[in-house]
Amino acid sequence: MNNKQENHQTECRLEYMRPEQIDAAQQAYPAIYVPFGSIEWHGQHLPVGLDTIKAHQLLVELAEKRGGVVHPAIYYSSGGGHNDFAYTFMYDKELIQKLVVNMLWHFERSGYKVAILLTGHAPNRLEYLIPATITYMDQGGKMDVFSLFEGQATRKELGCGHACRIETSMMLKQFPDTVRMESLYGEYDEDILEETEIHNWMTSEYQEHPCYGIVGTDPRTGSSAALGQKVTDEVLQTFEDWLDGKIEMHIKHDTWTLFPCQKPFVSRVL
Numbered sequence: 001m002n003n004k005q006e007n008h009q010t011e012c013r014l015e016y017m018r019p020e021q022i023d024a025a026q027q028a029y030p031a032i033y034v035p036f037g038s039i040e041w042h043g044q045h046l047p048v049g050l051d052t053i054k055a056h057q058l059l060v061e062l063a064e065k066r067g068g069v070v071h072p073a074i075y076y077s078s079g080g081g082h083n084d085f086a087y088t089f090m091y092d093k094e095l096i097q098k099l100v101v102n103m104l105w106h107f108e109r110s111g112y113k114v115a116i117l118l119t120g121h122a123p124n125r126l127e128y129l130i131p132a133t134i135t136y137m138d139q140g141g142k143m144d145v146f147s148l149f150e151g152q153a154t155r156k157e158l159g160c161g162h163a164c165r166i167e168t169s170m171m172l173k174q175f176p177d178t179v180r181m182e183s184l185y186g187e188y189d190e191d192i193l194e195e196t197e198i199h200n201w202m203t204s205e206y207q208e209h210p211c212y213g214i215v216g217t218d219p220r221t222g223s224s225a226a227l228g229q230k231v232t233d234e235v236l237q238t239f240e241d242w243l244d245g246k247i248e249m250h251i252k253h254d255t256w257t258l259f260p261c262q263k264p265f266v267s268r269v270l
Contacts (some may be wrong), residue, residue: 012063015072022069029067031243032112033059034103036119036129038077041085041213043163044183046171048087049075051120054167057174058150058232059118062239068114071103079123081202082162085213093127100132101139108143116239117147122160125149146242146249153238154231161216165195166231168219173228184210184220193218 011017012025014032037052047053056073063070078093100117107115117129129147136145151160160166171179188209193199197218201211211218241247 012060012068012070013072014069017069025067025069026111030112031066031068031114031116032071032107033063033068033116033118034071035059035073036077036117036121036124037073037075038080038088038090038121038124039075040077040080040088040090040121041082041163042167043212043214043219044210045180045219046163046168047178050163050167050171051077053120053178054170054174055118055120055150058235059116061232062116062236065236066240066243074099077121077124078127080121081215082213093131096124097128097132097135100128101135104132104136104141104143104145105139108141113143114243115143115145116242117145119147119149122149122151146239148238150235153235161198161214163214163219164216165219165221165223165227166217168223169225169228170231171228172223173225173232176225181219181223186210189220192220195222 011021014022017025035052035055035058037049037055039048040051042048042050052073052075056070059070062068076091076096076099078090078096080090082088083090104115117133119125119129125147133145133147136143151166154160154166168179168181188211195217198216199211199214199218201209201214206212211220238247242249
């Protein structure tokens with residue numbers, strides 16, 4: 001099997017695929033990708049499902065490039081600092097851990113060799129993705145599983161945060177009609193930050209500010225579809241490097257960190 005598929009299926013979203021399409025996709029590249037995220041306040045200018053939407057679209061682009069199928073998005077989230085914000089729903093992490101372990105076993109029994117679990121909501125990684133992955137491995141699971149928050153796959157200088165310049169740019173790249181940049185401007189334009197500045201607009205003093213609930217870089221500065229594409233390219237390259245065996249995940253103190261593999265590289269999907 002070729003590591004990069006030249007003529008894989010045109011539809012990669014599992015819920016839209018017929019049985020023969022699923023079988024053909026799995027035979028060509030037995031990988032399944034699962035997007036996780038949240039329903040959570042992301043400022044006045046972004047949709048509440050942003051974390052899940054961006055993760056789903058990243059995995060669709062990966063599947064279109066490499067093959068594999070994308071599982072329907074999981075919007076159940078746990079952890080983070082926005083629990084008391086409007087339009088935000090968080091759930092018990094132990095329940096979601098059990099769900100993820102069960103999913104992994106179903107994937108393995110269905111013949112998949114590789115699973116990528118991508119969360120756009122950073123706390124999900126430590127709250128339930130890593131514990132579920134460890135449980136699956138301890139139970140004897142044989143699939144290669146890559147559990148990652150998308151912010152781990154980009155250079156630190158790009159920064160990350162909540163409803164910040166990076167997330168805004170990703171939505172401008174993926175689904176620009178969901179973004180309302182005009183809602184960020186007006187009375188408070190004098191406090192627009194430089195691109196490298198970091199700020200926390202979550203405290204009560206900012207409740208009337210258009211950036212209320214945002215953490216990180218200022219979305220009013222430098223947000224663009226071009227930056228969203230740059231972030232996308234870096235995340236997809238990390239996925240491809242892992243699929244090609246060029247990077248590994250190392251478990252330490254119940255967390256995963258990325259590190260380079262020693263050559264020769266061996267593809268995880270053979």
